[in-house]
Amino acid sequence: MISRPPRPRERGIPEATVARLPVYLRALQALQDRGTATVSSEDLAGAAGVNSAKLRKDLSHLGSYGTRGVGYEVEYLVYQISRELGLTQDWSVAIVGIGNLGRALANYGGFGTRGFRIAALLDADPEVVGRSVASLDVRHIDNLEEVVRDKGVSIGVIATPAGSAQGVAGRFVEAGVTSILNFAPVVLNVPDGVDVRKVDLSIELQILAFHAQRRADVDGPGAERAGLEVT
Amino acid sequence: MISRPPRPRERGIPEATVARLPVYLRALQALQDRGTATVSSEDLAGAAGVNSAKLRKDLSHLGSYGTRGVGYEVEYLVYQISRELGLTQDWSVAIVGIGNLGRALANYGGFGTRGFRIAALLDADPEVVGRSVASLDVRHIDNLEEVVRDKGVSIGVIATPAGSAQGVAGRFVEAGVTSILNFAPVVLNVPDGVDVRKVDLSIELQILAFHAQRRADVDGPGAERAGLEVT
DNA sequence: CCCACTTTGTGCGTGCTTTCACAAGCGCGT
DNA sequence: ACGCGCTTGTGAAAGCACGCACAAAGTGGG
Numbered sequence: 001m002i003s004r005p006p007r008p009r010e011r012g013i014p015e016a017t018v019a020r021l022p023v024y025l026r027a028l029q030a031l032q033d034r035g036t037a038t039v040s041s042e043d044l045a046g047a048a049g050v051n052s053a054k055l056r057k058d059l060s061h062l063g064s065y066g067t068r069g070v071g072y073e074v075e076y077l078v079y080q081i082s083r084e085l086g087l088t089q090d091w092s093v094a095i096v097g098i099g100n101l102g103r104a105l106a107n108y109g110g111f112g113t114r115g116f117r118i119a120a121l122l123d124a125d126p127e128v129v130g131r132s133v134a135s136l137d138v139r140h141i142d143n144l145e146e147v148v149r150d151k152g153v154s155i156g157v158i159a160t161p162a163g164s165a166q167g168v169a170g171r172f173v174e175a176g177v178t179s180i181l182n183f184a185p186v187v188l189n190v191p192d193g194v195d196v197r198k199v200d201l202s203i204e205l206q207i208l209a210f211h212a213q214r215r216a217d218v219d220g221p222g223a224e225r226a227g228l229e230v231t
Numbered sequence: 232m233i234s235r236p237p238r239p240r241e242r243g244i245p246e247a248t249v250a251r252l253p254v255y256l257r258a259l260q261a262l263q264d265r266g267t268a269t270v271s272s273e274d275l276a277g278a279a280g281v282n283s284a285k286l287r288k289d290l291s292h293l294g295s296y297g298t299r300g301v302g303y304e305v306e307y308l309v310y311q312i313s314r315e316l317g318l319t320q321d322w323s324v325a326i327v328g329i330g331n332l333g334r335a336l337a338n339y340g341g342f343g344t345r346g347f348r349i350a351a352l353l354d355a356d357p358e359v360v361g362r363s364v365a366s367l368d369v370r371h372i373d374n375l376e377e378v379v380r381d382k383g384v385s386i387g388v389i390a391t392p393a394g395s396a397q398g399v400a401g402r403f404v405e406a407g408v409t410s411i412l413n414f415a416p417v418v419l420n421v422p423d424g425v426d427v428r429k430v431d432l433s434i435e436l437q438i439l440a441f442h443a444q445r446r447a448d449v450d451g452p453g454a455e456r457a458g459l460e461v462t
Numbered sequence: 463c464c465c466a467c468t469t470t471g472t473g474c475g476t477g478c479t480t481t482c483a484c485a486a487g488c489g490c491g492t
Numbered sequence: 493a494c495g496c497g498c499t500t501g502t503g504a505a506a507g508c509a510c511g512c513a514c515a516a517a518g519t520g521g522g
Binding site: 246247248282285288298299300 | 478479480481482483486487488489490
Binding site: 463464465466467468469470471472473474475476477478479480481482483484485486487488489490491492 | 493494495496497498499500501502503504505506507508509510511512513514515516517518519520521522
């Protein structure tokens, strides 16, 4: 049992790479819309805003889908990345908290690539329940478990106030949802095996403020415009 | 060839640490509201969802603000982190693109910590211009340069459709804004010295889908839980 | 068929991040 | 004053990530 099959297809794709694949995918789809058939790593890297060596190494984790001397076939690569990301199947998404943000998310029609379908909108406020948002009726949060079961929800989006987020997360988990996208500004506590990703506006702003302050400090008072790389 | 002077030794807080400081700050403020005076690295790390050694190393970059055998004084640490992040001064923010998302951002009142003030809302749609959102009149995008100058805007938030984002970014940069938070699903092209951070819903969803798919694969085909599946 | 040219895939050095493990420091009880 | 228990701050090691630079592999022209 020493012989290795020609293509082991290891599942060990680095996290940093996974985070960039969606960016590549978007760039590729833009090329596809423009009718481009093949693209070099150099050009694609430019469109995605990364170093070309990094892009090639990222893609090499999926397999050898390029042709030396030519580049990558756009359509084929779109398919391979989509498949790797799991976008060839349909993911059913439920959004809890139909405030300003929840509405924005519900109306964010083009979910990047297809692959995601908003199955339900839930809220606790009687004022909001029953209203129609993005062609869906907002249902009461009490129906969460039922909705998850009946609609086969596999991804839960939390857009509630901070105080309600942990409770909603717990109910999602209890109902069997193992992927959660959290917009509430709290650290969610979930059992192992549940994947939580956080999106937090105020954190991003604070990071921007830090860099802005550092620029101001370093450049010295008075020097407004200057070249200092920050990423 | 660019010579590399050994400069960044002075204020060299690692990027990874900066990204976590806002999380610590929020946890500390929660403790403060609950009247807690001091906290150990173990407890604070728990509240922030990180390893305690990492937390201590992160804080050590700011200075020695803890007391061995006791922990950290909450109030003092809140101040130190706030100062480091630049939240002790006021940052003036302009939001461009008052669609669903822009409205959500404008109404997101408690900007984490104080430190940020929404100075203006801008949009290109005559239908939206003139309306009042979050106690501010939406102004036409043509006034961008004037608004940046008069209100001292230092952070620009882009919540427009993808097609308009690059143009808005260019105008922000031209007007002297060097910090941009981009919600549009495109890679922005900006000169050196301008700091762009991106928040992208569909990318986060795709990363979740990847992990969910991998879990399903590993658990074995057929071990899929009830519901869904469009094979 | 061969050669010049293009572009991929990757070995390797470098630097950043995380984690462990423990000495040093501080408060408290005796 | 002294020692004990607790907690910080930090060397050192291990693990990742990035980007250079180049061999390998393919294309096309003569």
